[in-house]
Amino acid sequence: MKSCGLVVEYNPFHNGHLYxxxxxxxxxxxxxxxxxxxxSFLQRGEPAIVDKYHRTKMALQSGVDLVIELPYAFAVQNSRLFAxxxxxxxxxxxxxHICFGSESGKIDPFMTHYKHMKQxxxxxxxxxxxLLSQGLSFPAASKHALEITLPELSLDITKPNNILGFSYVKEILDANLPIQIHTIKRIHNDYxxxxxxxxxxxxxxIRTELFKEKSSQQAIQSTIPQTTHKQLMSYKKKVGIWHHWEHYFPYLHYQVIKMSTNDLAQIEGVDEGIEHRLKRTATSANSFTDWMEQLKTKxxxxxxxxxxxxxxLTHTTKQQLEPLKELNKMPYIRVLGMNTIGQKYLNEQRNRRIAPFISRYSSNMHPLLAIEEKVSRVYYCPLPHNKQKKMIRQEFRGPIIERN
Amino acid sequence: MKSCGLVVEYNPFHNGHLYxxxxxxxxxxxxxxxxxxxxSFLQRGEPAIVDKYHRTKMALQSGVDLVIELPYAFAVQNSRLFAxxxxxxxxxxxxxHICFGSESGKIDPFMTHYKHMKQxxxxxxxxxxxLLSQGLSFPAASKHALEITLPELSLDITKPNNILGFSYVKEILDANLPIQIHTIKRIHNDYxxxxxxxxxxxxxxIRTELFKEKSSQQAIQSTIPQTTHKQLMSYKKKVGIWHHWEHYFPYLHYQVIKMSTNDLAQIEGVDEGIEHRLKRTATSANSFTDWMEQLKTKxxxxxxxxxxxxxxLTHTTKQQLEPLKELNKMPYIRVLGMNTIGQKYLNEQRNRRIAPFISRYSSNMHPLLAIEEKVSRVYYCPLPHNKQKKMIRQEFRGPIIERN
Known part of the structure; x- marks a missing residue:
């Protein structure tokens, strides 16, 4: 069977994803x-609006055959590690095969860019x-460094989907993997x-509209498949909320006030002394957004x-992630869901697969999977306790199988 | 000026305390x-019903002249360290002078008991x-050990206030401190x-009655001074709650699910492998009380x-407390409140005091005091965020001065 991979977040699955x-x-x-x-958490550092299982259902009901979890250790990272x-x-x-959406829409500029970058x-x-030592942020510094190094750019790498796409290209070519690369042009909308x-x-x-007090059902429904709408509604009915950073603010605040600056500095992403500013602003911040505004700099x-x-929030330390970043092959493949085609494909792969398939947690988990379990538990924390228990059970139950 | 010390929790201050x-x-x-x-937290491992400042006011309005904080490192400990x-x-x-309430009510049995114990x-x-190695709890083992060692006991050390009182006596006599010891008989009630x-x-x-959905105001008011009633009501009006373990359950649950068993084992009081049972029961527990019931053993x-x-909850580690337990003198004296008599006494002591007086937090705090600040922040966590900010400000403002 011939397969093509897409790298996605589906937060939520919409018409652009269907295309x-x-x-x-x-x-x-x-x-x-x-x-x-x-x-549970996404590349830009946000909780997913609904959990991975409801998003898996959206995908399976809209043409995806197999949904595999990108481990947290890679999912909440810069584009290089994510890719x-x-x-x-x-x-x-x-x-x-891999196929990604990009602003460019053509694969040649990515290939040329890769060649030039390598040279x-x-x-x-x-x-x-x-440039970094001059205090520029990484995105700004890498943009300027490129402009200086390669005055005639073949690819506009100020566009977020081009950046991410280039990261896939680079990873595949650097590791010399037998994956054919395709890109399609993103249409009608800006990231x-x-x-x-x-x-x-x-x-x-779509999320902005969903979170409005009086959101336009018509506007939302015009942009997502009916099945997405059904899953969104079903999730909210089941647990009471669509997840949002503000739901986690009490826990985040509690976590920061009780941690020492030394302990904070051990956490992934806490760098360059920001732990001191974190402690100072913990009391004055009135909400998550307010806290972000107080911390944001160039x-x-x-x-x-x-x-x-x-x-x-998930108490993920540098030490926990450091060895995982150096992994050269995936230690396991966690199946979130599949339809009969996906299932057939998995069966076909059983003998020649590179990593073991995992669908349930076991007592002897790989450290990457242990992080996943913890992260899921934290993700459900804003729910009433009985609902947390119900949702966490899914994590142990195994993949969704959609008969079609 | 002649002074007498009382060791108290005032949770809340009642007629027995007044006596x-x-x-x-x-x-x-x-x-x-x-x-x-x-x-903020008390010897039996509970949050105080109202914060230290409202309890300080209760005390000052009922005849106490000076209120000093017992640091968290000693306050939430067994009777030996507490004393x-x-x-x-x-x-x-x-x-x-020191005067404590006891079931015995006479000081001689304490002295005799001390002498016999030493011998x-x-x-x-x-x-x-x-006995401990046979699996008995510490209170049960020490009771039996005493019965075996000293068949003719002068003091009933199954009574909680006798136990605590004996701890004061032991500490004073062991350290040979110039403090005269007195005890009065606790009347009309059992601890x-x-x-x-x-x-x-x-x-x-009194707390049980206060927490009832339909509590009897008459019953409560008959057992506490009017000033206590006023402070209780004022606190609830100000912040919305009287503190109870169940308010902390979401934070405690969050803390345990995201900590590894190794990290849990670093926490003060997490001993003998209970970290594994803590993790296992974290999901099944529906409330704080339910969790306690699941964990309780002989x-x-x-x-x-x-x-x-x-x-x-406060993330207090063994490592943080270990050196403090060996302290032979207090590193500071933190004044929570005083009236004019208390103030006069403090002035008199300024030159001959053993430890520095502290009334505010500073950037260069003693580790004991740094714990105190963190613990206070955690204590206020169940309040709405704007109220947390308001209450935490008191911690930095300094002592209450009650003019009389």
Whole structure:
């Protein structure tokens, strides 16, 4: 069976994602579409609006055949590590194709960019280092370093999806993996859009509308498949909320006030002495957003701070993640859900798979999976206690199987 | 000025405490009554019903002249360490008298008991050790060891106030401190009473009545001074609650699910592998009380478990407390409140005091005081965020001064 991998968050699954699934299948003629999906917390350092199981159902009901979890250790990271985890998972699954959405929409500029970067690597890294030492944030510094190193850019790497796409390309080519790379052009919306203007809208704009006190059901429903709408409603009915950073503010605040600055400095993403500012601002902040505003500087971007806060909330230390970053192959493949096609594909792979399939927790978990369990428990903390118990049971129960 | 010290929790201040203050003044002819009071969390491992400042006001309005904080490191501990902290504080304040309530009501049995214990120390300790190794809880083992070592007991040390009183006596005589010891008989109530039957009722029974959905105002008011009633009401009006373990359950649960068993084992009071049972029961427990019921065994008494939970909640490690337990003198004296008499006494002591007076936090705090600040912040966590901020400000503002 021919397979194509997509790297996704589906927060929530919308019409743009549906287009992506269909186009990927068309371009690659794949028999099976595999989604590598982040779990409870996402790359920009936010809790997923609904849990991984409801997002898995959305995917399976809209054309995805197999949903695999991108471990937390890679999911809440910069684009390099995020891409590394996702690509290595696809490789472990013997996926021979990848298809990502980008602002560019053409694969050649990515390939050219990779070649140029490789040729000018040392000059680029030297410039980057010098710009970082001048106090620039990483995104700004890498942009300027590129402009200086490669005055004639083939790829606009100020665009978020081009950046992420390039990270996949780089990981695949650096590791020399047998994966064919495809890209499709993102249409009708900008990643950072906060307003819905079209039937293909950004996930950000859909979430913004969902969280409004009087949200427009019509606007929302025009941008998402009916099945997504059903899952969103079902989740809220079941647990009472759609997850939002403000739900975690009491826990985050509690965590920071009781930790020493030394302990805070052990947490992933707490760097360059920000632990002192964290302690100082813990009392004055009135909400999560207020806290973010107090901490934000040119150097500490919004995303970087949010990711740091996720690691503080989940108490994920540098020490825990350090060895995992050096992993050269995935230690396991965790199946969140599949349909009959996905199941058939998995059976086909059983003998030649690179990593063991895991669908339940066991007492002897890999450290990566142990982090996952803890993170899930923290994710459900804002729910009433009886609902936490109910939701956490799913984590132990195994994958969703959608008959079609 | 002649001073007499009382070791108290005032949770809340009631008619029995009022009697204690009056009797202590009468017996010792002291000019100034000093209360050494626990702060946010109490010896039996519970949050104080209202904060230390409202309890300080209750005391000052009922005849106490000076209120000094017993540091958390001593306040949430077994009777030996609790007594050590309290007695050493009184000594640092040049207090020449101590008066405690006991079931016995006579000081001679305490002295005789001390003498006998000293003479038979090694035999007692040997027996105690052997009983503990058989799996008995500490209170049960020490009771049996005593019965075996000293068949003719002069003091009934199954009574909680006799136990605590004996700890004061032991600390004073062991350290050879110039403090005269007095005791008065506790009247009309048993420490563990949960029902109000008299105008002198136990604090436990008063709290039980206060927490009832339809509490009897008449029953409560008959057992506490009017000033206590006023402070209780004022606190609830200000912050919305009287503190109860169940308010902390979400934080405690969050703390345990995200900590590893190794990290849990670093916490004060987490001993003998209970960290594994803590993790296992974290999900099944539906409330704080339910959790306690699931954990309780013959060996892990209710009080021991509650103290452990306080240390988990406040993230107080063995390493943090270890050096403090070996302290031979108090590193500072923290004044919570005083009236003009108390103030005069403090002025008199300024030149001959043993430890520095502290009334505010500073950036260069003693580790003991740094723990206090953290613990206070955790104590206020169940309040709405704006109220937490308001209450925590008091901690930095300095002592209450009651003009009379």
């Amino acid at each position: 992506h699934v269909k186009e990927a299948r068309k371009i690659t003629q794949a028999d099976v579409i595999i989604a590598i999906m982040s779990g 590394k985890g996702a690509v290595q998972l696809l490789h472990a699954l013997n996926s021979t 000018n690597k040392s000059q680029y890294q030297h410039t980057l280092k010098s 950072h859009d906060v307003k819905i203007t079209n039937s293909i809208a950004s996930a950000t704009s 150097r500490y971007t919004w995303t970087r701070l949010q990711r740091m806060f996720v690691h503080i | 204690h203050v009056k009797e202590a003044r009468k017996i010792t002819q002291a000019d100034v009554i000093i209360a050494i009071m626990s702060g 050590k902290g309290a007695v050493q504080l009184l000594h640092a304040l040049n207090s020449t 038979n120390k090694s035999q007692y300790q040997h027996t105690l050790k052997s 563990h009473d949960v029902k109000i039957t008299n105008s002198i009722a136990s604090a436990t029974s 060996r892990y008494t209710w009080t021991r478990l509650q103290r452990m939970f306080v240390h988990i």
